[in-house]
Amino acid sequence: MCRKVLRHSLKSVNRNSKADEAHQDYAFHYRLDSESTRAPVFHHRLAELGRAVLESLLNVVVPQSSGEDVKVDGFRWLMDREQSYPLFRNLDKPSAFSASGKPKGNQHLEPDKGDGPAFQSVANASLYEPRIGLLAELIESVLDLVEFEYQGKPVKVDGFMLKDLHDWTVPSTGSPGEVIDYAGGRCSCDCVFCCNKGNPPSVAIRDNVSRTAGEDFEEIKTRIEYFSPESGLALFPSLGTVYEVTAHPFFLAMLRKLRAKTSRPFRITTNGNNLTPEMVAEMAELKPIYLYFSLNSSSPLRRQRLMKDPHPQTAINALPLLREHLIPYAAVIVPWPLGTLSEMLDDLSTTIAYAASQEAHLIQVNLPGCTGCFSPTPGLDFRQVWEAAIEQVRELRDKYDCPIIAMPTLYEENIYHKRKNLPQIIGVVKNSPAYLDGLRKGDTILEVSGLPVRSRPQARDLLSVLRQSQANTLDLKVQRGTSTLQIKLDSTRHSYPYSPDFDAYFGMVFMGAGFRVSYLEDLKQVIEARGARRVLFLSSELVKPSFEQCLAETHLFTNGASRIDIEVPQNRFFGGSIFMGDLLVVQDFIDHIQDYVARKGFKPDLVVIPSSPFNLSGWGRDLTGCVYLDIERATGVPVELLPCATIYE
Ligand code: SF4
Incomplete structure (x- = not known):
């Protein structure tokens, strides 16, 4: 009842916002955690209030003194200078992912179910806009200490809502995909290799479990309203798990609204399961459109078994329809070893032949994998599958008029090309x-x-x-x-x-x-600014060979002022066959640095990490929502990110 009153007054503010008198913004609600679910560090609530708010603040701002960055790891109350309180949770223990699966720092990981309107996930929002998490932390800490009142009576507060959404616009690439993905809350298939399966519990990307399609569409309409490719602005992202956008009942309505807003090309990832003749004809009216089409197999039976597609023929028949309507597409194939390896390779050949015959713009073979939490085929040797698939791709490239790539492409380069890049x-x-x-x-x-x-x-x-x-x-x-x-x-x-x-x-x-030569100049600047002599550079299996080649051929580091050790941390967090540098998380880096110090018997002066695992937003967060600054807090070794593009291609 009281919550309704609060919401009503806040909605009025939205209604009167300067954006659009006629349009009513979707309400972005966030549920507050109670004291018992937040695991406070201090049981003294006033101390916890100071600690939690400052910790959240220091995860989004860098304090300075006289124009220089300063480090802060504790605080005192002005009225009691004797007592000092540490700010950060104990981060320096070796990882215990498998034991708890719980991240350090991000508390809002449970799906935000509840009565009344659907709450947005604080975890999803905080990955891209941590000031939402900061607000939640601040209000929760205050609510541990006080009760709110309205007209002299206490009111229960269990959530909050953003007021004027103009305050929450952020720089945007202007790509319509920034909006389209919000239709991806559901899927009509259940692929054995779906990358949405097997995420460890602390990955800060959640399903919007309690939302109806209508609620999704209300949010999408608001996002379109605030999406401005010309001015390079959009509402802050808060994307959860993305499944199949064409399965959304409002998919075409969304595309039409977006097309009315921008003529920029739409890039859409689809499993093809909804690409009926009518759907393709409607999409053709909204060109330019490019599809990343997860075909996986041109055999109805195999596609059904791999993807649990209830009507596989729809997708298979969609390729000629796309050609007829001149919609370009990449045919995406995940070669999954269902049955024997040779059955898989035969199917890969047949599927590539079919896609090439239907004038696919490109054929993209995605090397499969799975995390340690989810292995549908225990004991499977993925490296054997990858190498066999790449060999097949290399043979078939000579046969067809259509480019065929195996992703990630650097894996093939590292096996077959002595000279990188x-x-x-x-x-x-x-x-x-x-x-x-x-x-x-x-x-x-x-x-x-x-x-x-x-x-x-x-x-x-x-x-x-x-x-x-x-x-x-x-x-x-x-x-x-x-x-x-x-x-x-x-x-x-x-x-x-x-x-x-x-x-x-x-x-x-x-x-x-791969690794750009220009990154070496940035690396040199970072090292010199820190005056570091012993540097640990944390690379990835894919990029290390091209980085080593660049380093061996540059004159930038020949004065012997610094020594650079290049090492590759393991993806312990995701585990399984995952080896991508972009999927490393804060705790993987902490574990590796601690292991390095134990092996070498000294701490490096500086650790440099390519920024790509933290590129999801400009806030330096990994996929668990932890900020890269935690690496330095836990290890006591200065850490710098080297700005690098994401390399999954
Ligand atoms: S079609 Fe895509 S989203 Fe759906 S289950 Fe398969 S891989 Fe996952």
Whole structure:
């Protein structure tokens, strides 16, 4: 009853907001945890109030004195200077993921179920907008001490709602995908390899379990209202688990609303299960659209077994429909060893042949894996599966007119290419300028418009800039076998499945960017600013070879002022076959540094970590919602993030 009164008054504020008199914003509600579920550090409530609020604040701001960053790890009350209180929970114990699965710091991990309107998840929101978590922490701590009143009577408060959503807009890439994914709350399949399965309990990405499709759509409409590609702003993200967006009853309505707002291309990931002739025809009205189509198998029986797709033929039949309606798509295949390895490889060949015959823009083979919490096939040797699938992909590349990539692409490079980061083309999109002007798989780019090219990231960057400049022609010098060729590309000449809306490199397909030489200059600056002599650089299995190559060839570190040890932390948190650097979490880094110190018998002066595991938002959070600053707090070793792009490609 009282909650209703509060909500009503807050909704009135929203209604009167300057955004739009006619539009009523979706209400972003968050449930408060009670004292008993929050596991306070101090039982003295006033001490806990100070500690919890300051800890949350220090996870979102960096205090300074005279313009310099300062570190804070405790506080005293002004009226009692004798007693000091530590700010942080005890972080320096080795990890106990499997024992508790509970993260350090993020308390709001249970699904936000409850009566009345659906609460948003504080955990999901805090991953991208930790000031929501800070507010929750502040109100919860205050509520441990006081009761609120309304007209002289106590009122029970169990949640809070954001007032004017204009206060909560953040920089946006302007990509419509930032909104589309909010339709992904459900799925009509149940794939054996679904990456939404097997997350350890402390991953801070939650299902919106209690929401109806109508409530989802109310939020989506509000997000569209505040989505402004032109001004580069959108409402803060708070994405939970994303399943299948086309399964949402309001999927097309959402796309229509978005199209009315922006002409930017839609990139949509789908399992194809809802791509009926009617759906495809409706989507064609809303182009430009590109689909990442999880085909997985062109055999109805195998697709049914892998994905529990109740009507597999719909997706399989959708490929010719997409071609008919000129909607480009990447056919995505997860080669899962259902049955024997050779059955899997046969099916991979047949499925690739089918996708190529239906003019897929690209075929993307995603190497499968699973976490330590979920293995549908215990004892499975994933490395054997990956290597067999890559070998098959390499054979099939010569057979079809369609680029075929195995993701993550650096895995293949590390096995087969002694020299890393070569600007070599691994496939050419059919009917693209690159295809029509004679570029071929295996060509290595030597020059782009007269500029010499030495690495893949450099080639990709140059081509991408020229694509955006809408240059009509460009001159390439390429190496083909022992010959050097000059090729002039006419970027105005192309047809389906190529699309200038979606192709950054005129139809040339490369492996991933890997480690950029330019990162070494940033690394040198970071090391010099700290005056560090013994540096530990924490890399990943995928990137380490290209980093080592860059380091061996640079003159930046030859003065011997610092020694750099390169090591690869294990993905202990996700476990299983997961080995991606981008999926490392704070505790993996803490464990590795503690192990390093024990092995070497000294602490490094500085630990440098590529920022990509913390790139989810600008707040330096890992997937459990912990902030990277916890690594330094736990180990006592200074930690710097080296800004790097996410490398899963
Ligand atoms: S279609 Fe995608 S979201 Fe649905 S179960 Fe399969 S992998 Fe998961």
